[in-house]
Amino acid sequence: MSARPQDLEVRLPDRPGALADLGQALGGRGVSLEGGGVFTHEGQAVAHYLVDDGPTALAAVVAARLGPAVVRDVAMTRLDQETPGQLGALARLLGDAGVNVRVQYSDHAGNLVLLAADEHTALCRDVLERWERG
Known part of the structure; x- marks a missing residue:
């Protein structure tokens, strides 16, 4: 677990169910979302969520083959x-x-x-x- 909460950014695929896939992938790895949301700009959905365990969150997104993702300090x-x-x-x-x-x-x-x-x-x-x- 990281010393500080981190932001998980995920560029979600443009399809129904992408948010459900993200939530299930994170929940399945025990990652709790502490804040944030999904925002769409010019047709691109980007999720930003505050997580206590950035490395596990990132691994969950990669394993689920969701869009590009990165974890950053906040x-x-x-x-x-x-x-x-x-x-x-x-x-x-x-x-x-x-x-x-x-x-x-x-x-x-x-x-x-x-x-x-x-x-x-x-x-x-x-x-x-x-x-x-x-």
Whole structure:
């Protein structure tokens, strides 16, 4: 198991049942989905799910012969849900620091999950630490 949750990205085949195949492949290996979803853009379905065991999740996808897949590290924080503008304020700090955020979603506990460009993950975590300190 990884020390931190990771993002599993899977480019799903364009056919009925592809999402079911993904869910069954992961569930069959004991991989729990902690947040994320499937998004379609220009006819391409891409799943992004937060998983606690990235290597096992990736192995399950490969064994099921689903689309190309990759596991990446994420950065996570909390936003004050009662304060409008929190996402914009944090995103501005990230952008001003040069962090390219590629994917953003929430986990089941309401944490903000950010997938930055690989070379920006450490910098993203630094910005989030400053954000959390206020």
